Amino acid sequence: MKHLPKHLRPRWRYLAVGIETWPDAEIGRRGFQRALWYAAGNLLGDAGSADADLTLLSFSHDGGEGEAIVRARHGHVDDARAAIGCVAEVDGDPVGIRVRGISGTVRACEERYMGRASANSTQRDVAFEGAERSAIVRGDAYDVRTESGYVGAAAFDTE
Amino acid sequence: MYEAVHARPDGDATAARHAATAARYGYDGVVVRTREGLDPVGGNAAEDRSREAAALREANGVDVVDAVEIDADDATSASGAVGNYRSSRTVVCLVGGDDGLNRFAVEEPRVDVLVRPMDGSGDFNHVLAKAARDNDVHVEFDLGPLFRATGGKRVRALADLRKLREIVTYYDAPHVVSANPRSHLELRAPREVVAAAEAVGFDPEWIEAGLRAWGEIAERNRDRRSGAFIEPGVRLGRYEEDG
Numbered sequence: 001m002k003h004l005p006k007h008l009r010p011r012w013r014y015l016a017v018g019i020e021t022w023p024d025a026e027i028g029r030r031g032f033q034r035a036l037w038y039a040a041g042n043l044l045g046d047a048g049s050a051d052a053d054l055t056l057l058s059f060s061h062d063g064g065e066g067e068a069i070v071r072a073r074h075g076h077v078d079d080a081r082a083a084i085g086c087v088a089e090v091d092g093d094p095v096g097i098r099v100r101g102i103s104g105t106v107r108a109c110e111e112r113y114m115g116r117a118s119a120n121s122t123q124r125d126v127a128f129e130g131a132e133r134s135a136i137v138r139g140d141a142y143d144v145r146t147e148s149g150y151v152g153a154a155a156f157d158t159e
Numbered sequence: 160m161y162e163a164v165h166a167r168p169d170g171d172a173t174a175a176r177h178a179a180t181a182a183r184y185g186y187d188g189v190v191v192r193t194r195e196g197l198d199p200v201g202g203n204a205a206e207d208r209s210r211e212a213a214a215l216r217e218a219n220g221v222d223v224v225d226a227v228e229i230d231a232d233d234a235t236s237a238s239g240a241v242g243n244y245r246s247s248r249t250v251v252c253l254v255g256g257d258d259g260l261n262r263f264a265v266e267e268p269r270v271d272v273l274v275r276p277m278d279g280s281g282d283f284n285h286v287l288a289k290a291a292r293d294n295d296v297h298v299e300f301d302l303g304p305l306f307r308a309t310g311g312k313r314v315r316a317l318a319d320l321r322k323l324r325e326i327v328t329y330y331d332a333p334h335v336v337s338a339n340p341r342s343h344l345e346l347r348a349p350r351e352v353v354a355a356a357e358a359v360g361f362d363p364e365w366i367e368a369g370l371r372a373w374g375e376i377a378e379r380n381r382d383r384r385s386g387a388f389i390e391p392g393v394r395l396g397r398y399e400e401d402g
Contacts, residue, residue: 081350085352096345
C-alpha cells in the first residue's frame, strides 16, 4: 500500500526493557510477546492495549539475562510501562523486568540502552549458608542451587 | 524511595541480592521485613544499624533497614511479640488480614505498619482509619496482586485496594506502598510501580509518598533509638548558639 503522508503516520516511542530470570529459564521471543500482550490486555483492556501497541521489535535472552525493545504509541508510554511492569512470568518462568529507558528511534534506543550484558555467567562452587553449593555467577549476582530450586544471592552472602 | 522486601528464608533471594537489585533499580533503600533476614540491631549496634545492614549499605550504596513482620494468630500473642521486637528492630510491622488483628494494630502506637490489612477475612473501616491516624500507624497498600495475580483473584484484590484507598485518604491516615517482592525477580523499579498503580486509579504522587514513607519511618525510629532522644521535642545536646 502507498505510504502514509508523514503527518498521518503514527508516532512511536521505543522502550528498552531489561529482563532477568533464573539461570535455567528458557524464554523465547514468542512467549515474551504473548506475555506482554496478555499483561496489557489484563491491565488496560482491549482498547487500552490497542492504544499502547506493545509490539516486540527485538529480543534476546540467555543465561538468566535478556533485553528487548518494545514499541509503544507516543502518548501511551505510561500505560506501556505499567503493562511491562505487570509481566510476572513467561511460560511459567518468573521474570524480573524493568524499563531501562525510552527513545524516539530504534537506533537511539539500541545505542543508548542495549548491549549492556554483564560478564558471562560461570558455574562455580560457593560456600552458602554453611554448605558447599554450586552457583551460577554473573557479575555480582550469584544464583545458588539448593534442594528447593535456585536462591538469589550476592557476592556478599558467600564471603 | 524504599521497598519492603521478603528476604530468605521467607523469600527466594537473600537480603544482599535484594539490596543489590534495588540499588540498580534506583531505590534509596530496602526494608527487610523477614525476621531472620538480617542480624537485628539489638543492644550492640554499629551506630544505629545492625552490623549486617551497615555492611550491606556499604557494599551497595542503598540503605538497608532491619524490620520484622509479626504474623500472630490473635491480638494477645501479637501484643507479646510487639513488646519483644520493638526494642531490637528498627521497623515493626504487623500482618493484618483479620478484624481483631487489624483493630489491635491500629490502636497500638508501638506498631509502625499494618501490612496486608485486606488479606483473607480482613476488612477496614472508618473506625480503624481514625485510630491509625491518631496512633500514627501506617496502613500498607499491597500492590503484589496487581503485579503477580491474574483473573478473579486480581479483581478482588484491586477492589479491596480501592476501598482501602477511599477510606484511608478520606481520614488522611498515614500509608505506605509496597509490592511485597519475595525475590529479586519480583522487585519492580519505582517508576514501574507508580505507572502500574496509576493505571488502576491511584494518584502517582500519593504512591511516591507511600514508597518514601518507609524511609521516613526508619529515619524517625533510628533517631528515637539514638542516645540523644529523650521524648518528642526533648533532646540531649548543646544549646543552640544563636538563641
